Amino acid sequence: MKPWNSSRALGFGVALYFVLLYLLPLNGRLLWQPDETRYAEISREMLQRGDWVVPHLLGLRYFEKPVAGYWFNNISQWLFGDTNFAVRFGAAFSSGITALLVFALAMMMWRQRRTAWLAALIFLSMTLVFGIGTYNVLDPMIALWLTAAMASFYLAWRSERPGKKLAAYVLLGLACAMGVMTKGFLALAVPVIAVLPIAIRQRRFRELLIYGPAAVIAAVLLCLPWALVIARREPDFWHYFFWVEHIKRFAEANAQHRAPFWYYLPVIMAGSLPWLALLPGSLRKGWIERRARPELFFLLSWVVMPLLFFSIAKGKLPTYILSCMAPLALLMAAYAVDCAAAFRHGVFRLNAAINIVFGALCIAVVVVMGFGLLSPHSLYNRQEWPKIIIGVIAFAGWVLFAALSGRRGGQRFAWAAACPLLLALLVGYVIPQNTVNNKQPQHFIRANADLLNHDGYLLSNNVGVATTLAWELKRSDIEIYRDKGELSYGLAYPDAQGHFVSEADFPDWLSQARRHGNVALLLRLDDDQSYIRNLPDADAVRRQNWLALYFYRQRP
Template identity: 25%
Template sequence: MMLGKADAPARRAFGWFMLLALVVLAAGIGLRDPWPPDEPRFALMARQMLESGQWLFPHRGQELYSDKPPLLMWCEAALFGLSGGWRAAFLLPSLLAGLGTLGVTYWVGRRLWDARTGLAAAGLLLASFQFVEVVKHAQIDPLLLFFVTLGNAGLLLHCLRGPDWRACWLGCFAAGLGVVAKGVGVLALLMLLPYAWARWRGWAVSGVRDVPAAGSGGQEPAVHGGVASGMDDGEPVVRDRMLRRGQPPAGGDGWRWAAGALAFLLPILAWLLPMLATALGSGSPERLAYVQDLLFRQTAQRYADSWQHVEPPWYFLGVMLADWLPVSLLIPLLLPRWRRALREREARVLLPLAWWLLVLLFFSLTPGKREIYLLPALPMAALAMAPYAEELLRRRWLQRAAFGLAVLAGALALAAGAWALLGQPHAARRIAAGYELADGGRALWWCVIAAGTPFLLAAALCRPRRGVAALLAGIAAAWVVWPLATYPLLDANQSARALMARADARIGPDGQLGLVLWREELLLQARRPVAEFGFSRPWEDQLRDALAWQAQRPGRWILLDSDAMGDCVDKARAWKAGVANRNEWWMFDAAAVRPACRPPGGAAAP
């Protein structure tokens, strides 16, 4: 239901909120190139798709890349065509996904509760550190987050406000797009498990209809267990509970659920069938290996027997505490309220809360864990918190605690920046050297001070009685100040742009460059076509082939990570190209190759 004229204040509040979100999430776009570890990889593959016209099989250099499905690369390539430059295009999918996730979170909160609750849910999401940090980078996870949240929203509205089969089909379709994004988009369908349990237990779920209470006028809604009763766009309502314990599902809906399954499979098959047909039709061993790795090794095998990022089962408890700050600090305060709501059979709390716990359990059971895995649970966690946010904010001690956090954050940033500026400790010098910053990195430490200052200014303006506003204002300002200050300062090093400019100048106008043990940002920032000898191959094999390539004609140089120098290169005759992303890079021509490593028939350049 669209907001009507009577809801203009809510519409304006949401508009101002989205404008704030745009400023926070978009700050810095256009000021930097892709940064490691993930951004250059996806931008490089998107560029190669545009150049080659090969959209079904992403390539990283000459190798097929089978770690992830290609949806993000498609989005970056499409947005490059619209924006005309990679500096904007590679970050736009994350920005749009982040804004979309906030909008969907507000939408489902408003439909299930009211506009204020929807705004509170979106606000809690925007206040979480992990959400903003991930959305401000060009990764697959913001797209996955959006599709999973949209999938959850559609299923929630169908299960709790329905039957609403269009919302259900939209949710299933979004879950399918989530699979094309990263494989685990299917997790959105887990929302049906707590729904089925609640229905079995006789809770008021599917088929519930909210109607305005007779004679309610403009009265405040009744509150049960600290949660406002069912509302529609801010109007008080009462429930007509149409289900009773043991009541069977309504007949005639089988084809509608089948349509939901088809909506889920549609985007998956639209990608999978052409890819499989092309791979099988070509008979290419590389493409067949790509299919095998993508569909089996990177999914089931990676989950059941992960070969990297092995962590203990309780790993994500620490992730939620640290990465969801400051919102995670509310979780202990909400436990008794959630318990009371569940005793009162509040399905609007049960479903997002249970889905959050199911996702936590799913990722805790696999040995391989990364902080980013739990991000899709954050919007549902915010939705479960939102009905109680206003009540908590009335607590004076909470306002004072938030005020203390704002002062502490600002003081720590100012102290760290001043310490690095005045004391020049070893850690500060090492960080500055890693970024190739002049003058001991003084500009960077001033950026740290600049990011901390808004916390203290907000605290001075808001005072302890509005401590939450001070903390949130400081966080928002820091998210804007930090990228605007640091992106221009660090980009030449982080993107390897400066390194590749020096390498291009070193080889001269007629020289050629080959890469060994390279990283994606080097190939992305190359000023001219370069030779590379595989990405995932052992560096010894890359170096052997590179030396054979170099020996074929004069004027060929090799750029490699210092770890690949080995015994074949005389370091005294090589040239240090510089440091990028705290890795040391060297260049050499044929004269620096030791005689024992020269290919048969090859000769050192004079």
């Protein structure tokens, strides 16, 4: 494949690439708990209840996120059924639309289709983007709305006619509103932080004062109907969502997922693969040419300012900086095109070398860890040697395409995008069984369907396992045993008291429950398993790694 074929061929290639990397693998692996099963079950229950306003999990109020992200999953499950493909399609679809926005932004900036398609290809092939974009979380959706907001601001920035500028600000407000209804008020903070240096440099404060209210009004009008309805139905929603999910999570000393300030530096480096060699030069180019090419400063501010914001926050996760990858892909595309035009192919040869080394190291890790060559504890058991072979093939593909991208002195650099293809297609067949048992309870639940598929009582001590159980059996009446976890808030409501069974109350509760039906207790075991000895004798016990099933038959 030559990097500079016709734009139509490039567009077809990017579309085919999206299908191969994002759509085909979706149904090829089980759901991971707790994230994927949580969001799958919330949407399933929304469809089952016919309630698209108040999110519920296991029949309990669940106020950690607003509602628009669930709408994506609702529509996906409505179209494709209760499948793993449907669960992940909303994230993949959001990533695909974001790639189209990257293409549109590149066209607005440079009027070159080949550069625009290259930017979309770089974006889709970044490990952080496709890793999260094929995983059922809400971050690809919030990244979509933040990209749409920044694209709208750029359109307003470039528009000369007042009417067109006003329309762009209205689009900005609508995109921010959808972001707020997807994941909260960060959808307002991130665009403001990103555009602040741009407004200062371009002296656009007067424009912001004139047209900014239109964006605010549009955002309020779009959010207001749902905000009022949920406030009327659940008066405590906004208090909990603002103070607990925003202030505590990001600012307090005991925030969730605490990490040091530099946390995102290795994340963004690893997330930029297979384009890591382009990262320093593209950022440097955005700064050096900020005066001659204002669009590069726009992109640089869009990358750096949110990155600093999330680095300062106490709570950190890799998914938080997904919104930085679209502008980074645009910067990389601009840098790559300029390097190719000036015959500076050294960066492409370096990129190929980095990918070859990375793929080779991953092959070595799979072989060494898989066969336990340096440790008595291997990733795989003896019967899983085919998975090691598949893992080697997946990363051998990374090495092969990396080598191809370095041919002819780096002129075929676009082939680097193909590095993750085999890995994405084969990863579902490489996961060790120990990991499957630990993080993908669907396997254990399906293997023990004879004891779980009944009309009696089901309990679990782990919310992630409980949501997997609910998703697999298509029932939300899973009781929580011993550990409330993230359901503590929902369980505190008076009408939810019967959904929790403490360790001390379990024997008495069990004797009463067995009069009305079978009881199955599915446990995720931890290091301290002393509580297992206090359980009443079960009629059947099945255990696999960190999962254990205790089955009690009905005794009228």
